[in-house]
Amino acid sequence: MVVSRWLQPEALVWGGRLVRDVALAIAADGTCDAAAVPPPGATVERLPGKLLLPGLVNAHSHAFQRLLRGRTQAPGAGRAQDDFWTWRETMYRVAEALDPDGLAIASRQSFLEMAHAGITTVGEFHYLHHAPDGRPYEDPLELALRVIAAAREVGLRIHLLRVGYARPGFNAPPETRQRRFYDSHPDLFLAAISALEQRVRADPLVTVGAAPHSVRAVPRSWLEAVARARPSTVHMHVAEQPREVEACLAEHGRRPVEFLHEIGLLDERFTAVHAVHLARQEVSLLGRSSVCACPLTERDLGDGILPADGLAAAGTSLCIGTDGQSEIDPFGELRALEGHLRLQRGRRLALPSTGEGPDALARTLLEIGTHGGARSLGLDVGRLAPRRPADLCAVDLGHPALLGAPDDALLATVVFSGPASAVTDTWVQGERVLRGGRHALDEDSAREFTALCRRTFA
Numbered sequence: 001m002v003v004s005r006w007l008q009p010e011a012l013v014w015g016g017r018l019v020r021d022v023a024l025a026i027a028a029d030g031t032c033d034a035a036a037v038p039p040p041g042a043t044v045e046r047l048p049g050k051l052l053l054p055g056l057v058n059a060h061s062h063a064f065q066r067l068l069r070g071r072t073q074a075p076g077a078g079r080a081q082d083d084f085w086t087w088r089e090t091m092y093r094v095a096e097a098l099d100p101d102g103l104a105i106a107s108r109q110s111f112l113e114m115a116h117a118g119i120t121t122v123g124e125f126h127y128l129h130h131a132p133d134g135r136p137y138e139d140p141l142e143l144a145l146r147v148i149a150a151a152r153e154v155g156l157r158i159h160l161l162r163v164g165y166a167r168p169g170f171n172a173p174p175e176t177r178q179r180r181f182y183d184s185h186p187d188l189f190l191a192a193i194s195a196l197e198q199r200v201r202a203d204p205l206v207t208v209g210a211a212p213h214s215v216r217a218v219p220r221s222w223l224e225a226v227a228r229a230r231p232s233t234v235h236m237h238v239a240e241q242p243r244e245v246e247a248c249l250a251e252h253g254r255r256p257v258e259f260l261h262e263i264g265l266l267d268e269r270f271t272a273v274h275a276v277h278l279a280r281q282e283v284s285l286l287g288r289s290s291v292c293a294c295p296l297t298e299r300d301l302g303d304g305i306l307p308a309d310g311l312a313a314a315g316t317s318l319c320i321g322t323d324g325q326s327e328i329d330p331f332g333e334l335r336a337l338e339g340h341l342r343l344q345r346g347r348r349l350a351l352p353s354t355g356e357g358p359d360a361l362a363r364t365l366l367e368i369g370t371h372g373g374a375r376s377l378g379l380d381v382g383r384l385a386p387r388r389p390a391d392l393c394a395v396d397l398g399h400p401a402l403l404g405a406p407d408d409a410l411l412a413t414v415v416f417s418g419p420a421s422a423v424t425d426t427w428v429q430g431e432r433v434l435r436g437g438r439h440a441l442d443e444d445s446a447r448e449f450t451a452l453c454r455r456t457f458a
């Protein structure tokens with residue numbers, strides 16, 4: 001392997017372990033080569049006071065929902081109460097209003113904030129497909145391609161989860177405000193995924209997966225078609241709300257996870273997003289699959305608390321997602337995953353740690369935020385190791401929030417106390433995306449996004 005350059009930080013997470021006094025060798029093809037002492041004459045970039053981590057993987061995002069920030073924290077007109085379903089009304093208003101340029105601008109701003117927060121890969125759960133009147137665009141893939149282009153312009157790796165959406169719910173007539181989401185037949189949904197795969201084939205940093213939206217939004221026949229097609233990844237919203245569980249029981253006589261098990265979808269390629277409202281038997285049915293926790297969104301929406309400890313004990317692979325973008329803070333997601341369990345169980349150290357020492361739980365959480373997301377998206381990222389993609393971020397140990405971090409608990413300090421703003425640099429496939437807390441698109445994106453907010457909510 002030809003090493004093109006070296007990064008010399010204060011410390012580095014290599015193969016899951018914290019190491020010091022070595023540099024990371026990056027090969028010409030953007031993969032990691034080794035963690036070692038650079039030879040004389042090597043090109044070395046010194047990063048004093050920085051901790052290099054694998055890039056965070058955001059396994060569940062709806063990028064355009066960044067537009068909702070600050071606009072859903074009071075009940076709508078005429079309402080005394082607010083919940084997931086009333087929040088959704090505001091989300092629909094935004095989804096109805098966006099044109100392709102607006103979608104691209106909002107998505108780019110979300111992806112930019114992700115790069116600033118140390119995220120190097122995003123799993124984008126994309127459900128806005130058609131023009132506002134429900135008709136396909138001249139290029140039916142227009143909106144998916146604009147979202148992908150926004151991520152690539154920022155420099156992120158993206159796994160586009162193309163959503164299939166058939167109906168508002170069991171026995172419910174089509175809903176005008178969802179007409180941008182609908183496909184009329186599961187074959188059209190699956191054909192759109194294949195077509196998208198063809199269109200992005202030239203870019204190795206773009207991949208595509210399938211996302212039947214939820215048991216509410218697609219009937220049994222769609223899920224059976226997905227199970228037969230065996231896409232590389234299948235993501236679904238599962239058991240986010242009690243009402244969804246009740247509707248599934250009414251339609252199928254089974255709870256959501258039991259029903260998906262019956263269809264044959266719960267294998268290594270499957271990710272249940274949220275999975276908050278699970279019965280005990282459903283926890284064990286998810287043992288081969290992934291569950292994507294979005295605790296900051298779940299907290300914002302009042303969804304509930306993921307039984308992450310039980311899922312971990314059942315063997316489920318956990319990962320995180322920023323979902324509704326009320327915050328984009330992967331360390332915040334990880335500590336909320338653990339923190340919500342502490343509140344519920346009335347004790348500390350709620351998730352099982354692998355290994356010993358002051359960093360043990362933080363290592364577990366960091367694995368969830370990196371390798372867990374990579375597994376869910378079917379990607380070979382999330383770990384700095386030989387021949388793995390050099391997707392990484394640098395954390396400034398001199399940030400006010402991290403000063404005085406104990407040498408044997410750097411990861412615990414970062415994961416439990418580090419703000420997203422402590423991330424100063426990110427690399428994707430060895431390419432610099434963020435440098436010293438700055439991105440080349442910061443100003444342009446801020447200006448266009450601010451104007452879009454004014455337009456959308458005028």
Ligand SMILES: [Zn+2]
Nearest residue numbers: 062125237323
């Ligand atoms: Zn979602």
